[in-house]
Amino acid sequence: MARKTTEKPRRTSPGAAAPPPAPLPAAEGGIRPWHLLLMATALAIAVGVFATRGTSPVNAVAVAVAIGSVAWVAAAVARTVAPLVAPELSEQTEMVGGRTRAALEREKLLVLRSIKEVEFDRAMGKISDADFSEMEGRLRARAAGLLRQLDADRSGYRALIERELSTRVGRVPHAGPPAAGGAVAPAVPSGTCAACGVANEADARFCKSCGARIEAA
Amino acid sequence: MASLGSFLLMATLVVSAYAIAASVAGARRGSRRLVESGVGAFYLAAALMTAASAIIVHAFVTNDYSIKYVQHYSDLAQPLFYKITSYWGGLDGSIMFWVFLLAVFGSLAVYVNRDRHRELIPYVVAIISAVQLFFLFMMVVHKNPFETFLVQAPIDGRGLNPLLQNIYMVVHPPSLYIGFVGMTIPYAFGMAALITGHLDDSWLRAVRRWTMVSWLFLSLGLTLGMIWAYEELGWGGYWGWDPVENAGLLPWFTASAFLHSVIVQERRGMLKVWNVSLVIITFFLTIFGTFMTRSGIVQSVHAFGEDRTLTWMFTVFMAAILLFSFGWVIRRLPLLKPRYDLDSWVSREAAFVANNWILLISAMLVLFGTMFPTLSEALTGNRLTVGPPFFNRWMAPIGLILLLLTGVAPLLAWRRSTLANLRDQFLWPVLVMAAVAVAVAGLGVRVWSAGICFALCGFVATTIMQEFVRGARVRRDATGTDLLTAGIGLVMRERRRFGGYVVHLGIVLMFFGFAGEAFKADQQMLLKLGEEATVRHYTVRNDGVKTSEDAQKQMVTGHLAVSEDGRSLGTMYPARWFYRKHEDQPTTEVAIRRTVAEDLYLVMPAYDIADQSMSLQVVVTPLVNWIWAGFGLLVLGTGLALLPERAFAFALSRAPAEASLT
Numbered sequence: 001m002a003r004k005t006t007e008k009p010r011r012t013s014p015g016a017a018a019p020p021p022a023p024l025p026a027a028e029g030g031i032r033p034w035h036l037l038l039m040a041t042a043l044a045i046a047v048g049v050f051a052t053r054g055t056s057p058v059n060a061v062a063v064a065v066a067i068g069s070v071a072w073v074a075a076a077v078a079r080t081v082a083p084l085v086a087p088e089l090s091e092q093t094e095m096v097g098g099r100t101r102a103a104l105e106r107e108k109l110l111v112l113r114s115i116k117e118v119e120f121d122r123a124m125g126k127i128s129d130a131d132f133s134e135m136e137g138r139l140r141a142r143a144a145g146l147l148r149q150l151d152a153d154r155s156g157y158r159a160l161i162e163r164e165l166s167t168r169v170g171r172v173p174h175a176g177p178p179a180a181g182g183a184v185a186p187a188v189p190s191g192t193c194a195a196c197g198v199a200n201e202a203d204a205r206f207c208k209s210c211g212a213r214i215e216a217a
Numbered sequence: 218m219a220s221l222g223s224f225l226l227m228a229t230l231v232v233s234a235y236a237i238a239a240s241v242a243g244a245r246r247g248s249r250r251l252v253e254s255g256v257g258a259f260y261l262a263a264a265l266m267t268a269a270s271a272i273i274v275h276a277f278v279t280n281d282y283s284i285k286y287v288q289h290y291s292d293l294a295q296p297l298f299y300k301i302t303s304y305w306g307g308l309d310g311s312i313m314f315w316v317f318l319l320a321v322f323g324s325l326a327v328y329v330n331r332d333r334h335r336e337l338i339p340y341v342v343a344i345i346s347a348v349q350l351f352f353l354f355m356m357v358v359h360k361n362p363f364e365t366f367l368v369q370a371p372i373d374g375r376g377l378n379p380l381l382q383n384i385y386m387v388v389h390p391p392s393l394y395i396g397f398v399g400m401t402i403p404y405a406f407g408m409a410a411l412i413t414g415h416l417d418d419s420w421l422r423a424v425r426r427w428t429m430v431s432w433l434f435l436s437l438g439l440t441l442g443m444i445w446a447y448e449e450l451g452w453g454g455y456w457g458w459d460p461v462e463n464a465g466l467l468p469w470f471t472a473s474a475f476l477h478s479v480i481v482q483e484r485r486g487m488l489k490v491w492n493v494s495l496v497i498i499t500f501f502l503t504i505f506g507t508f509m510t511r512s513g514i515v516q517s518v519h520a521f522g523e524d525r526t527l528t529w530m531f532t533v534f535m536a537a538i539l540l541f542s543f544g545w546v547i548r549r550l551p552l553l554k555p556r557y558d559l560d561s562w563v564s565r566e567a568a569f570v571a572n573n574w575i576l577l578i579s580a581m582l583v584l585f586g587t588m589f590p591t592l593s594e595a596l597t598g599n600r601l602t603v604g605p606p607f608f609n610r611w612m613a614p615i616g617l618i619l620l621l622l623t624g625v626a627p628l629l630a631w632r633r634s635t636l637a638n639l640r641d642q643f644l645w646p647v648l649v650m651a652a653v654a655v656a657v658a659g660l661g662v663r664v665w666s667a668g669i670c671f672a673l674c675g676f677v678a679t680t681i682m683q684e685f686v687r688g689a690r691v692r693r694d695a696t697g698t699d700l701l702t703a704g705i706g707l708v709m710r711e712r713r714r715f716g717g718y719v720v721h722l723g724i725v726l727m728f729f730g731f732a733g734e735a736f737k738a739d740q741q742m743l744l745k746l747g748e749e750a751t752v753r754h755y756t757v758r759n760d761g762v763k764t765s766e767d768a769q770k771q772m773v774t775g776h777l778a779v780s781e782d783g784r785s786l787g788t789m790y791p792a793r794w795f796y797r798k799h800e801d802q803p804t805t806e807v808a809i810r811r812t813v814a815e816d817l818y819l820v821m822p823a824y825d826i827a828d829q830s831m832s833l834q835v836v837v838t839p840l841v842n843w844i845w846a847g848f849g850l851l852v853l854g855t856g857l858a859l860l861p862e863r864a865f866a867f868a869l870s871r872a873p874a875e876a877s878l879t
Contacts, residue, residue, distance in 0.1 A: 058278055058297070062271075062275050062278065065271045066268075066271060066275075069264060069267045069268040069271050070268070072264040072267065072268075073261065073264040073265060073268060075264070076257060076258075076260040076261035076263070076264040077257075077261060078257075079256075079257035079260055079261070080232075080235075080254050080257030080258045080260075080261050081254070081257070082253075082257070083249070083250045083251075083252075083253035083254040083257065084250055084251075084254050086250060086253075106417060106418060106419065107417075110418075110483070110484070110486075113484075114484065114631075117484075117631065118631075120688075120691065121630045121631070123691040123694075123695075124684075124687050124688060124691055125638060125641050125642065125687070126628070126629070126630035126634060126638050126642060127630045127632075127633070127634065127635070127638060128635045128637060128638060131632075131633060131635065135632060
């Protein structure tokens with residue numbers, strides 16, 4: 001919520017603060033339409049408040065609120081209409097084995113956390129050793145299965161993220177470091193192991209398959 | 218101004234309808250443009266409602282009595298602050314305030330989740346808009362707060378009900394509304410998950426915080442209502458099982474149940490149908506509660522009055538909610554299969570299930586008791602009422618079972634606990650419970666419910682302390698820090714769990730306070746000038762009745778010299794205030810002397826200025842302040858659970874292995 005403005009809480013509300021969804025042509029220097037709107041509103045409020053001087057402060061607040069809500073309405077109208085005239089965006093995430101990758105990731109986290117919890121519960125003396133080894137074994141097997149399933153996934157999820165990033169940040173997608181001599185190298189996703197070629201997380205320091213060190217991009 | 222306000226309401230109606238159409242069509246055709254436009258329209262509705270709210274507040278502040286609503290709930294002499302809060306003082310305005318809050322809250326929720334849960338957003342927008350649409354429709358066709366006088370506008374207003382002119386009543390309705398309105402958001406996400414079929418846990422994560430915040434506001438609203446009843450209504454109690462109080466309590470029960478069962482789904486993938494149903498029921502109960510207080514079908518001290526049209530509108534809407542929601546639940550049943558089954562009945566998930574059932578039964582009982590007069594009238598033609606004794610008889614044991622479960626559940630492990638574990642875990646709590654029980658019996662307490670309550674309070678408090686100390690020890694051994702750092706690290710790593718424990722401690726304190734009700738003294742007496750009376754160890758003496766006045770009201774104040782066991786405690790001033798324009802409804806101003814152990818509570822129901830005599834009600838309410846203190850802990854605990862991830866990172870840095878698994 002805390003954007004660059006702090007004057008009037010009303011105007012930092014979602015409608016006004018939401019950046020336009022469609023990549024509107026950004027003016028030079030990175031000034032976006034909503035920056036202008038914000039400045040115009042601040043100016044209008046300043047003028048309005050100045051005009052009410054000499055009367056009770058209630059009037060000044062009323063004027064400020066009125067102008068603020070008008071600006072918000074204007075921003076929201078723009079937010080409603082702009083997408084209708086913008087080019088169509090479409091993207092679909094593919095499913096892995098009938099479930100989205102996000103769901104698999106989530107389940108992985110859940111299982112890993114369950115393992116920690118079972119360990120903690122045993123340390124607290126809540127479960128017996130026999131139960132512990134049985135539960136932990138089951139959970140570990142499950143985690144391993146999930147990790148394999150995630151690795152097997154080649155649904156282009158990362159490419160989708162890159163594309164999304166580029167539309168938001170406004171830069172050309174570019175993952176790997178420029179190859180020596182600036183030649184056009186096929187984009188190798190960062191985190192790919194040089195030894196075995198397995199795709200790791202972008203910030204991984206060691207390969208999850210063979211354990212070899214991954215050079216930082 | 219009034220016509221601009223009406224126009225804005227109409228515009229919001231249209232915009233909300235467009236938001237529904239655009240987002241649903243966009244989602245079904247896979248068109249991002251339409252969806253984005255629908256989301257924009259949703260924000261627009263919030264902006265329009267804000268503008269409309271600004272107009273009505275402006276009308277109150279500038280004394281625009283051509284608007285009927287303003288004329289009815291405000292007058293020239295009213296302080297500025299109460300003029301602003303008169304916005305939600307009456308029926309029409311409160312509905313509008315409701316829509317305003319829903320629009321703003323909904324926009325916030327959609328804005329926060331717009332990327333993380335993109336697949337759900339169109340339906341979330343559509344569902345929240347549909348709820349808005351209903352209330353807007355009701356306002357536009359039936360209860361327009363901007364309605365004006367056709368001929369000549371009066372010069373002065375009628376003024377806000379004096380009972381509502383105090384700080385608790387200013388904060389109480391908005392916090393209750395925020396609690397109510399907030400429950401729409403989990404419902405919208407739940408339904409969106411059902412409709413899209415994205416029934417993994419992601420919708421739960423999106424709504425967890427919203428539910429917690431709404432629950433907190435609901436608790437705040439209920440507690441403020443209790444304080445208001447205690448300090449303003451002047452009958453010596455804080456909870457009278459009034460239908461309107463119950464209306465707030467019903468969703469509180471089911472929301473509490475949801476907050477617990479959500480954990481089971483997150484950890485164990487169980488109770489999916491149950492969770493979706495709880496969200497639906499909670500939402501339904503918030504609408505039902507609004508319906509009860511707005512339509513006048515139940516009689517209450519603070520219902521708004523009877524209204525047939527409203528009853529019909531609400532009935533149709535509620536039927537539609539139930540059909541639509543449970544229709545989708547049934548349709549998606551195959552996707553809602555649990556991932557695991559219950560391993561054993563001696564496990565934490567089983568305790569959670571039991572807790573859920575009891576909370577739901579509480580809700581059903583309160584609902585039954587509240588609706589009984591209306592139901593009996595419909596069936597037999599006679600209005601039979603069930604009073605507080607009915608509720609107290611049933612709710613006391615249920616509350617005690619719930620308190621017991623609060624202590625038992627944390628001691629059980631997930632999945633399954635063995636006998637040896639149970640012995641080890643339960644040893645100390647049970648010992649403390651027994652010690653408290655013996656001490657209470659030894660002190661001569663002969664009220665079984667209060668005695669059991671005290672013992673259980675000891676049990677639960679020990680459980681929580683034991684969890685904390687043992688957990689800190691385990692963490693100290695694992696990380697090699699001192700016990701204090703380990704304790705902070707433990708709490709911060711599992712903020713939700715330990716925040717929950719702090720909330721439980723708060724509940725323990727509240728129950729401790731509730732048990733004090735059993736030892737209450739309440740006496741009515743007539744005191745002539747200079748006469749004395751003694752209640753328990755307090756003695757009060759009538760030093761006269763005096764009158765005074767200010768711009769808004771005339772005040773009649775009793776002067777009472779109070780002493781405790783012969784030691785003087787000074788003078789106390791119970792009073793009656795007569796607001797102009799509302800002179801037939803004098804307010805009772807209670808005089809309260811608070812201590813940790815008990816309150817001395819003086820009310821002056823009647824007086825005679827001529828001979829300076831007064832009738833006096835003297836109430837001694839033991840332990841009542843513990844309830845408010847317990848609520849403070851509840852807020853603290855909820856805040857802890859809501860804390861963002863990065864706080865207190867220093868205590869976490871010593872445990873690298875767990876860093877990623879918060």
